[in-house]
Amino acid sequence: MNNISVLMTCPMLEYLEKQLESRFNLFKMWNLSSSKPDFFKNHSGSIKAVVGDTTVGADSNMIDSLPNLEIVASYSVGLDKIDLEKCKDKGIKVTNTPDVLTNDVADLGIGLALAVMRKICVCDQFVKSGNWINGDLGLASKFSGKSVGIVGLGRIGSAIAKRSEAFNCHISYHSRSEKPNTNYKYYSNIVDLAANCQILIVACALTEETRHIVNRKVIDALGPKGILINIGRGACVDEPELVSALLEGRLGGAGIDVFENEPNVPEELFAVENVVLVPHVGSDTEETSKAMADLVISNLEAHFKGEPLLTPVT
Amino acid sequence: MESIGVLMACPMNPYLEQELHKRFTLHRFWKVPDKSTFLTTHCNSIRAVVGNASAGADAQLIEALPKLEIVASFSVGLDKIDLAKCKEKGIRVTNTPDVLTEDVADLAIGLMLAVLRKLCESDRYVRSGKWKKGNYMLTTKFTGKRVGIIGLGRIGMAIAKRAEAFSCPISYHSRTEKTETKYKYYPSVVELAANCDILVVACSLTEETRHIVNRKVIDALGAKGVLINIGRGPHVDEPELVSALVERRIGGAGLDVFEHEPEVPEELFGLDNVVLLPHVGSGTVETRKAMADLVLGNLEAHFLNKPLLTPVV
Numbered sequence: 182m183n184n185i186s187v188l189m190t191c192p193m194l195e196y197l198e199k200q201l202e203s204r205f206n207l208f209k210m211w212n213l214s215s216s217k218p219d220f221f222k223n224h225s226g227s228i229k230a231v232v233g234d235t236t237v238g239a240d241s242n243m244i245d246s247l248p249n250l251e252i253v254a255s256y257s258v259g260l261d262k263i264d265l266e267k268c269k270d271k272g273i274k275v276t277n278t279p280d281v282l283t284n285d286v287a288d289l290g291i292g293l294a295l296a297v298m299r300k301i302c303v304c305d306q307f308v309k310s311g312n313w314i315n316g317d318l319g320l321a322s323k324f325s326g327k328s329v330g331i332v333g334l335g336r337i338g339s340a341i342a343k344r345s346e347a348f349n350c351h352i353s354y355h356s357r358s359e360k361p362n363t364n365y366k367y368y369s370n371i372v373d374l375a376a377n378c379q380i381l382i383v384a385c386a387l388t389e390e391t392r393h394i395v396n397r398k399v400i401d402a403l404g405p406k407g408i409l410i411n412i413g414r415g416a417c418v419d420e421p422e423l424v425s426a427l428l429e430g431r432l433g434g435a436g437i438d439v440f441e442n443e444p445n446v447p448e449e450l451f452a453v454e455n456v457v458l459v460p461h462v463g464s465d466t467e468e469t470s471k472a473m474a475d476l477v478i479s480n481l482e483a484h485f486k487g488e489p490l491l492t493p494v495t
Numbered sequence: 496m497e498s499i500g501v502l503m504a505c506p507m508n509p510y511l512e513q514e515l516h517k518r519f520t521l522h523r524f525w526k527v528p529d530k531s532t533f534l535t536t537h538c539n540s541i542r543a544v545v546g547n548a549s550a551g552a553d554a555q556l557i558e559a560l561p562k563l564e565i566v567a568s569f570s571v572g573l574d575k576i577d578l579a580k581c582k583e584k585g586i587r588v589t590n591t592p593d594v595l596t597e598d599v600a601d602l603a604i605g606l607m608l609a610v611l612r613k614l615c616e617s618d619r620y621v622r623s624g625k626w627k628k629g630n631y632m633l634t635t636k637f638t639g640k641r642v643g644i645i646g647l648g649r650i651g652m653a654i655a656k657r658a659e660a661f662s663c664p665i666s667y668h669s670r671t672e673k674t675e676t677k678y679k680y681y682p683s684v685v686e687l688a689a690n691c692d693i694l695v696v697a698c699s700l701t702e703e704t705r706h707i708v709n710r711k712v713i714d715a716l717g718a719k720g721v722l723i724n725i726g727r728g729p730h731v732d733e734p735e736l737v738s739a740l741v742e743r744r745i746g747g748a749g750l751d752v753f754e755h756e757p758e759v760p761e762e763l764f765g766l767d768n769v770v771l772l773p774h775v776g777s778g779t780v781e782t783r784k785a786m787a788d789l790v791l792g793n794l795e796a797h798f799l800n801k802p803l804l805t806p807v808v
Binding site: 284285287288289291292293295296299300301302304305306307308309311313314317318320321322323324325326343344346347348349443444445446451457458459460461462465466467468469470 | 597598600601602604605606608609612614615617618619620621622626627630631633634635636637638639656657659660661662756757758759761763764770771772773775778779780781782783
């Protein structure tokens with residue numbers, strides 16, 4: 182398939198790049214030999230596949246400029262950077278990387294909750310700066326037994342719920358519709374969910390409906406003893422509202438993996454102790470990134486061989 | 496009971512101190528200018544000692560308090576109490592089991608996640624502005640890793656239950672096999688270490704378990720293995736652990752306890768695969784209050800001639 186042209190939108194994983202290079206005619210959009218307009222003029226007709234991720238996907242403009250695009254294979258489970266409507270219109274297939282990253286993202290959700298509640302990063306910094314000699318730190322908050330509210334009970338949300346249950350946490354959730362076959366308490370209104378839990382975890386997809394789903398009202402309902410964990414998308418949360426709530430003590434703490442304008446993070450949060458900030462690492466383990474890359478490759482190969490896609494987005 | 500003398504071994508909890516002061520004649524041992532003079536003066540009025548993981552009741556102290564009836568420890572660990580001497584002299588001993596089990600187990604899991612996923616390091620990365628220059632490195636997946644537990648008591652079992660939710664296969668080493676569990680038993684710590692990815696110390700500190708994690712065990716755990724210690728510092732041969740970490744012969748460590756708290760080997764400070772906590776296993780508002788109430792409850796029960804709530808001896 183070395184004559185099939187594939188466009189990779191940004192650096193994601195060296196292993197994936199090498200695999201794509203060995204199997205296809207790979208163009209790296211961040212490293213073109215000519216200017217972008219020239220590149221598109223000369224090559225747009227030959228590109229049959231785009232490999233995107235959570236940073237750069239395939240928006241309307243890109244899709245329009247690639248007349249022979251057949252498939253967008255995303256190195257992510259999130260699809261918010263892909264114009265799905267346009268792909269559907271033009272019969273362009275879309276694949277993502279569900280399941281292989283579910284455990285890692287759920288693990289991070291729990292890790293962030295424990296890190297915030299038990300002040301793990303604060304404590305580590307305290308010891309490593311030699312301060313323990315001078316006295317103990319203050320007490321933290323117990324995690325076990327706390328009520329956990331999950332926004333979005335999909336694969337990742339369910340995996341978070343399963344882990345939280347082992348800590349004797351009471352689980353409740355908000356979703357577009359109530360899920361049959363769960364014992365968890367459903368709230369049709371996210372403000373009610375926030376008012377009735379101590380740890381609110383954002384685990385839903387980013388769509389027009391869920392943009393800023395965690396807004397001022399939700400943050401107020403969660404309150405000064407509540408903790409917000411975001412392992413979904415930055416835009417699920419009204420970031421300026423979150424920042425002011427944390428600075429003013431109206432929210433008890435937060436563990437955040439995703440931001441509205443990555444890699445930019447509101448600097449006012451840097452000095453805030455009850456906040457843990459990580460750089461969108463939800464699925465960034467050696468094991469999972471390889472599994473995601475393999476899934477992208479397998480989907481592309483299946484497509485070009487006329488075989489069924491492994492993880493098509495319907 | 497205001498006339499009953501209670502000796503508190505060291506500062507441990509303001510609420511506990513306050514309550515002890517209200518109910519008894521409280522002597523704060525750390526505020527005494529001359530300990531031996533103090534003991535000679537007050538030895539006949541002190542009927543209880545309240546200790547913790549830092550300072551308890553050793554043979555010397557017990558000998559100096561002829562009217563001592565009860566040692567109530569603000570901890571579950573008993574390594575700072577001379578239990579044999581207490582038994583000999585008919586001195587009761589109580590501790591604080593169960594109320595702190597969940598917190599300590601939570602912290603063990605928290606340490607595993609923090610070490611494998613480099614949570615503290617990546618938090619530092621963001622706060623230093625480095626994310627603008629490039630992504631953080633890839634870390635290690637936690638789900639599915641083999642967890643080996645030394646000591647399958649209350650805390651060990653609570654760790655196992657939590658780790659199972661992350662699909663971690665559980666194995667353990669204990670003085671005796673626990674046939675009522677389905678976890679895999681290893682008769683030696685070295686074998687356990689050789690067959691797990693994350694080794695957790697969750698046993699009590701006794702003469703037998705001192706340095707139970709030694710060079711051999713560390714070698715068996717290996718370059719991809721991670722050690723988590725939420726037990727007692729002396730469970731681990733600390734200098735051996737430090738050199739193994741510095742020389743990268745072991746994959747990482749999450750430590751809440753050390754041989755000479757609050758001293759921590761400085762060679763560990765710059766390592767990105769190590770998370771160090773200042774003995775905070777039970778350090779939550781909720782649990783410390785519950786522990787304090789249990790200490791008070793045990794003392795009241797004793798002086799009212801009622802059954803102790805959580806007796807050890």
